[in-house]
Amino acid sequence: xxxxxxxxxxxxxxxxxxxxxxxxxxxxxxxxxxxxxxxxxxxxxxxxxxxxxxxxxxxxxxxxxxxxxxxxxxxxxxxxxxxxxxxxxxxxxxxxxxxxxxxxxxxxxxxxxxxxxxxxxxxxxxxxxxxxxxxxxxxxxxxxxxxxxxxxxxxxxxxxxxxxxxxxxxxxxxxxxxxxxxxxxxxxxxxxxxxxxxxxxxxxxxxxxxxxxxxxxxxxxx
Amino acid sequence: xxxxxxxxxxxxxxxxxxxxxxxxxxxxxxxxxxxxxxxxxxxxxxxxxxxxxxxxxxxxxxxxxxxxxxxxxxxxxxxxxxxxxxxxxxxxxxxxxxxxxxxxxxxxxxxxxxxxxxxxxxxxxxxxxxxxxxxxxxxxxxxxxxxxxxxxxxxxxxxxxxxxxxxxxxxxxxxxxxxxxxxxxxxxxxxxxxxxxxxxxxxxxxxxxxxxxxxxxxxxxxxxxxxxxxxxxxxxxxxxxxxxxxxxxxxxxxxxxxxxxxxxxxxxxxxxxxxxxxxxxxxxxxxxxxxxxxx
Numbered sequence: 418x419x420x421x422x423x424x425x426x427x428x429x430x431x432x433x434x435x436x437x438x439x440x441x442x443x444x445x446x447x448x449x450x451x452x453x454x455x456x457x458x459x460x461x462x463x464x465x466x467x468x469x470x471x472x473x474x475x476x477x478x479x480x481x482x483x484x485x486x487x488x489x490x491x492x493x494x495x496x497x498x499x500x501x502x503x504x505x506x507x508x509x510x511x512x513x514x515x516x517x518x519x520x521x522x523x524x525x526x527x528x529x530x531x532x533x534x535x536x537x538x539x540x541x542x543x544x545x546x547x548x549x550x551x552x553x554x555x556x557x558x559x560x561x562x563x564x565x566x567x568x569x570x571x572x573x574x575x576x577x578x579x580x581x582x583x584x585x586x587x588x589x590x591x592x593x594x595x596x597x598x599x600x601x602x603x604x605x606x607x608x609x610x611x612x613x614x615x616x617x618x619x620x621x622x623x624x625x626x627x628x629x630x631x632x633x634x635x636x637x638x639x
Numbered sequence: 640x641x642x643x644x645x646x647x648x649x650x651x652x653x654x655x656x657x658x659x660x661x662x663x664x665x666x667x668x669x670x671x672x673x674x675x676x677x678x679x680x681x682x683x684x685x686x687x688x689x690x691x692x693x694x695x696x697x698x699x700x701x702x703x704x705x706x707x708x709x710x711x712x713x714x715x716x717x718x719x720x721x722x723x724x725x726x727x728x729x730x731x732x733x734x735x736x737x738x739x740x741x742x743x744x745x746x747x748x749x750x751x752x753x754x755x756x757x758x759x760x761x762x763x764x765x766x767x768x769x770x771x772x773x774x775x776x777x778x779x780x781x782x783x784x785x786x787x788x789x790x791x792x793x794x795x796x797x798x799x800x801x802x803x804x805x806x807x808x809x810x811x812x813x814x815x816x817x818x819x820x821x822x823x824x825x826x827x828x829x830x831x832x833x834x835x836x837x838x839x840x841x842x843x844x845x846x847x848x849x850x851x852x853x854x855x856x857x858x859x860x861x862x863x864x865x866x867x868x869x870x871x872x873x874x875x876x877x878x879x880x881x882x883x884x885x886x887x888x889x890x891x892x893x894x895x896x897x898x899x900x901x902x903x904x905x906x907x908x909x910x911x912x913x914x915x916x917x918x919x920x921x922x923x924x925x926x927x928x929x930x931x932x933x934x
Contacts, residue, residue, distance in 0.1 A: 424742070
């Protein structure tokens, strides 16, 4: 049954996932093309100085990249389930309703994390070619909340799209937008480093929010 | 025979609007029950309660003895479900959807599915979303046949189908159900279709059940009489034996469970002057309209 669930979810998100991974690689490639250009233009020591003491974030283009992936994969995965209330078919499969929903969710989360890991790994490897560990550690501490914002957005998309009533969707959207914006508010490099564990816990906590929308659907809210 | 479906004292409201109160439904193993009703009478509501997609205000539905709100995976595997409009995963093609569903059912029987698919003129990689409604209906039916469930719940199976596809659907379904002793609970807007398919009928009107019995019994006991009135002194609509009465000028259509002799005697005893009295043979659709009214 796992195989069938994965198969269906893969059919829904595959092109979005592949497209997003390609976009991520291009974005990271562009970041380091620009880094190379700026180092050649400003000289390495001046560029490093700008990063360390003037708050330059060479990785700034990464800020909304996780969000874009979460939106693409979340909508690709959950929107087809709500067209003509097709989620009824899913709930009718011979599994407990929450179990199959969490299986779908786990696959979507895993796929998104795989794309994030790919993007992050390339970013990390290329960072090592240009910068010392002090700069890289600061960059990692800064981008972690952005990737957590992406995951949180994916979880919120599931909650919003599966909600059967439009006015509640709008309400969840406002809450979700506010909640996600917290992750993106840091202005200085590694500004959120002390609270990254708390952000991680908040993200993990929002991971099962979709169960609430599914419960409301099964109760017959309309 | 045991009951496959048992709904007891089912009551449901949408907000303050009563859908029905204390509805009782029993469907025996091996029978085909047709739920008929006008738009908004509560057909889809009942289907949704049966499938656990709607919690009734009170009462309960049991399917194979389990509350429909908490069906176990084993019981769900015994139920084939057709959603109104033959909804399926339209982003899949016929191969992908068969592969997907087969993973959930250990007793999956692909032969009937592929037999039906061979009749469709579709490309192997054609997505379901690009198929006609009739083709989609065959995909949905084929999947149900391959699942080989003991109980089939079909919500308005005839919606959007042309006469040829409707006939194909019904003939396949009835032959399958009777050969394999399957139980079917179905609704349809097209009542002529039901006549070819069902054993038992449940007719609902707003807030109430009008008839629940074997379809043959209903058709033999419910009658239509036509006549022309020469005087209009007696308000026949108020009489208890009159289930429904339609009047156009002096032409009367009277629907009742009473016999011809009873109606004739009543008219004569009460001084009603009439002519051209005759019993009219009805089909199921005529009887349905006779029972529920034209509007």
